[in-house]
Amino acid sequence: MLNFSREKYLKVTGGAVGLREEIEKVVDEVYENGFKNIFLIGSGGAVATFYPFEFMINSTSTIPAYAEIAAEVVLQNHKQLSEQSLVILSSLSGTTQETVAAAKYCKEKGATTIGLTGEYNKPLADTVDFPIVNFAENDFASDGNQLVLYLLIFKLMNKNGDFPRYEEFAAQLEALPERLIEAKEQFEDKAEAFAVAYKDEPYHMVVGSGNTWGRAYSYAMCVLEEMQWIKTKSIHAAEFFHGTLELVEEDTSVLLLKGEDESRPLMDRVEAFAEKYTKKLTVIDTKAFELEGINEEFRKYLSPIVTSTLLQRLSVHLEDKRNHSLEIRRYYRTVAY
DSSP, X not given: OTTOOHHHHHHHHHHHHTTHHHHHHHHHHHXXXXXXXXXXXXXXXXXXXXXXXXXXXXXXOSSOEEEEEHHHHHHHTXXXXXXXXXXXXXXXXXXXXXXXXXXXXXXXXTOEEEEEXXXXXXXXXXXXXXXXXXXXXXXXXXXXXXXXXXXXXHHHHHHTXXXXXXXXXXXXXXXXXXXXXXXXXXXXXXXXXXXXXXXXXXXXXXXEOGGGHHHHHHIIXXXXXXXXXXXXXEEETTTGGGTGGGGOOTTOEEEXXXXXXXXXXXXXXXXXXXXXXXXXXXXXXXXXXXXXXXXXXXXXXXXXXXXXXXXXXXXXXXXXXXXXXXTOOXXXXXXXX
C-alpha cells in the first residue's frame, strides 16, 4: 500500500488495545465514585470522533451522554454539567487550547475528568484526574483513539448493566487492527481510483448518519478542507432532504459513508436519490468488508473505525495525486487567531 507502515500502524493500534487493563481500572474507580451523566468534549476531529460514541451510548445505555465542542461548553453554562458528571476529553497533542480550557472548567465544576492524549507532561494530561496516554501521530491517531474509546465507553456501559457481552467484545478488539489492515488492502484500488478521478474536483458533499456522521463531519472539515484545501460540505443523511439536495447536479461529487447501525435506512434514501441525479457518486459501505472474527452484532459499533481506516487510504492517494501534502497548513497553528 502507498505510504503505509504496517509496523507503525500496529504499534499505535496495539498500544491502544494494550491499555485495556489500565482503562478498566479507571472505569472501576470512577464508577465506584458515581456519576449521573457522561460528557464527551473535544475540538475539531476530537469532538467528531466523540459523536458516534454519543450515538452508541444513547442507543445502548441508560446513561445520558452529551458530545460537546470544547470552546462552546465553557461559555454555555450547560445545566447538566456538574460535580456529578463524568467528563472525557481528547487532544492528541495534549495542548489544544480550547480543550485544555474545557478540562480546567470541568474541574472547577467538580466533575471527574478523563483525558485521552498522546503524551504525558502536557497540559491536558496534567489537568485531568485520569490521563490515558497512547502515543500516536496524525496518520493513525484516529484509529488508536477510537480503540481506547471502545474499551472505555463499553466498559462503562457494562458496569451500568447495559452491555453484558463486554468481555467478548473487548477480546475481539485485540484482533481488530489486523482486520483493519485487511480492509485497507481490500479498499486500496478503489481509494487510488477515487484520487485519480477526483484530484481536481473543486467541491464534495460528504454524507453520513448515526455512527458514521462524526466521520463525515471530520473528513470534510479536518481532511478535505484543512489538509487538502478543497471546499466540502458535511451533511447528515437525515437532513440531506431539507436543503442540500437542491445543490446536487450531474457533476456533483457525493461521497456516502454507510454504516450498519439503526440509521442505515437514512443512507439508503440518500443513495437512491444520488444515483438518479449525479454521475459522481462514491459509496463507502462497511458491509463490504468481512472483518473475520468479529461477531455480527458488534459490527454496527465498529462502523466508525472501519470508515476512518478506509478514509485514511483515500487521503494518502489524494495527497499523492494532487501533490498536496497532508501536513501543510496556511493558518492552523501557523498564525495567530
